[in-house]
Amino acid sequence: GQQVMQIPQYQHVQEGEDFTTYCNSSTTLSNIQWYKQRPGGHPVFLIQLVKSGEVKKQKRLTFQFGEAKKNSSLHITATQTTDVGTYFCAGEGYGNKLVFGAGTILRVKS
Amino acid sequence: DAGITQSPRYKITETGRQVTLMCHQTWSHSYMFWYRQDLGHGLRLIYYSAAADITDKGEVPDGYVVSRSKTENFPLTLESATRSQTSVYFCASSRPGQDIGQPQHFGDGTRLSIL
Numbered sequence: 001g002q003q004v005m006q007i008p009q010y011q012h013v014q015e016g017e018d019f020t021t022y023c024n025s026s027t028t029l030s031n032i033q034w035y036k037q038r039p040g041g042h043p044v045f046l047i048q049l050v051k052s053g054e055v056k057k058q059k060r061l062t063f064q065f066g067e068a069k070k071n072s073s074l075h076i077t078a079t080q081t082t083d084v085g086t087y088f089c090a091g092e093g094y095g096n097k098l099v100f101g102a103g104t105i106l107r108v109k110s
Numbered sequence: 111d112a113g114i115t116q117s118p119r120y121k122i123t124e125t126g127r128q129v130t131l132m133c134h135q136t137w138s139h140s141y142m143f144w145y146r147q148d149l150g151h152g153l154r155l156i157y158y159s160a161a162a163d164i165t166d167k168g169e170v171p172d173g174y175v176v177s178r179s180k181t182e183n184f185p186l187t188l189e190s191a192t193r194s195q196t197s198v199y200f201c202a203s204s205r206p207g208q209d210i211g212q213p214q215h216f217g218d219g220t221r222l223s224i225l
Contacts (some may be wrong), residue, residue, distance in 0.1 A: 001169070006152075009150070010144060024192075030211070031211045031215075033211060033213065041213075041218075042200060042216040042217060042218050042219055043153065043200070043202075043216050044216070045213035045214065048213065088153065090153075092211040094124075096141050096160070096204060096206060096211065096212065097143075097155060097158060097168065098143075098155075098211075098214060100152045100153040100154075100171075101152055102150060102151060102152040103152045
């Protein structure tokens with residue numbers, strides 16, 4: 001079945017440093033979604049990428065979808081303490097189902 | 111996301127007991143999903159439903175039962191709880207996607223401990 005791998009599993013950065021998490025799928029994806037989960041909270045949708053090579057920005061967050069539509073990345077510039085949480089990528093499978101990566105836990109030292 | 115609620119928020123029970131987790135959404139979303147979240151595994155799909163009276167298995171369905179008699183409700187039942195089912199359970203809903211996917215909206219989760 002479809003698998004989505006996400007690295008790193010955990011990253012601890014100093015406030016102001018950049019952060020990147022990477023997502024790789026075993027199959028070509030029709031689209032990829034990104035979610036953020038704050039500690040003790042629930043996943044919240046951030047963005048969806050659909051087109052090959054697509055790049056989208058949300059303030060300090062930059063999302064990319066690979067040319068082959070099998071990989072994606074989320075880059076945060078100049079992290080802040082409010083960025084703390086777990087970031088998940090999710091590839092869409094059959095029937096509106098999502099296959100989630102294991103997530104990257106981000107901790108920010110102030 | 112006030113439109114999707116899960117109950118209870120916390121539950122402690124014993125092995126062998128039946129447990130039902132409730133999920134209710136007010137958006138009239140046709141799709142609903144149940145996930146379990148365990149450290150190192152991310153979110154794993156247990157069951158999903160495309161509409162009332164239509165359900166299907168996800169990645170980890172063993173030991174779980176679902177039903178969907180009404181669009182707004184999607185209860186998850188553990189028929190005979192085991193310690194390996196200790197986890198955080200999330201319910202989610204979404205509109206049907208046609209050409210592109212639709213975001214999923216998650217409830218606050220149920221933290222289930224089985225002793």
